[in-house]
Amino acid sequence: MLVFGGVAVAQDSFGDPFEKGKLQNPNWEWQNEPPKWDVGDTRENFLFIDSEPNRNLWATDQSHLLYQETDTDIFDVETHFFARWDTSSGVNGLVVKSPKDDNWVTIKFWSRDAAAKGQIQYQTKQNEGGGGLTGNAGFTPEFGETELFLRLAKDADEYSAWYKTKENEDWIEIGVTEFELTPPLWLGVYAGVAAGAGSLEVDYEYFNDNLNPFPVEPGGKATTTWAAVKTQY
Secondary structure, three states, X not given: OOOOOOOOOOOOOOOEOOOOOOOOOOOOEEEOOOOEEEEOOOOOOOEEEEOOOOOOEOOOEXXXXXXXXXXXXXXXXXXXXXXXXXXXXEEEEEEEEEOOOOEEEEEEEEEEOOOOOEEEEEEEOOEOOEOOEEOOOOOOOOOOEEEEEEEEEEEOOEEEEEEEOOOOOOOEEEEEEEOOOOXXXXXXXXXXXXXXXXXXXXXXXXXXXXXXXXXXXXXXXXXXXXXXXXXXX
16 A cells, blocks of 8 residues: 655645536646547536547557646546447556656556457556556456546655546555656546547546645535545545
8 A cells, every 4th residue: 555654745736526617627738639528518527538549558659648747756646437439449547657758657448349348457658567567457347338446646656556446445456566757747547549440438527636635616526526535545
C-alpha cells in the first residue's frame, strides 16, 4: 500500500466532476482532441469521447489524451468509466506521461474482439513485464461493453495501480512499479481505437483527486462521490 507521509501536495486540485455541461477544472488540455466529444450532451454528467482509429498508446502515443500538466512528486487519482467497443483493439484509461522522455505509466483497459475480449494492463512504453507491471491483471469482461474503476498513485518514482468493478468494493491492487519520468508530466485520461478500423466510445464519470479534492457545491454529483471515496480509505 502506498503511504504518503511528509510530502506536500499540489495547491491546485487535479479533480473534475465532469458535470454542468463543460469541463470544470480550468487546467485541462487536449492532445489529439477528438472530433466528437462532450460533457453532458451524450450522457448527463459524463465526459464522452468518440475515438478515432489509429489512436493507440503503446509504441507511440497517438491517443486522444485529456491531460493536466504538473511537476508534482505525489498524486493519487481515480476515474470511473463505461466503454463500448466494436473493434479488434481499443485503449483507454489513466496515464501519466513525460513528453521529454516520450514515456509513461498507464493503467489501460485494452478492448478486443478475440481471446480475452478485454483486459486491464499496467504498462510503460512498450513494456508490461516485470517490476510490478502486467499485461493482464485478471479482469476479462464480455465483448462489447464494460464498466471499470481505475486508480493510479505516485510517490516520487514509485507508482501504484488498482482497479475495481463496483463502487462499493475494495480496491484490487494491480502492482507497484519504480519508474523515473522527467517533469513536466501530463496526467489524465485517454481513449483511442488502436486498430485501423472500428469504434470505441468511452464515458468518464469523473476524475478524482484523492489528496486534494476539487471544490464542489453541496448536493452535487461530486459531493456524493467524495463522500464515497472517504469511506474507502
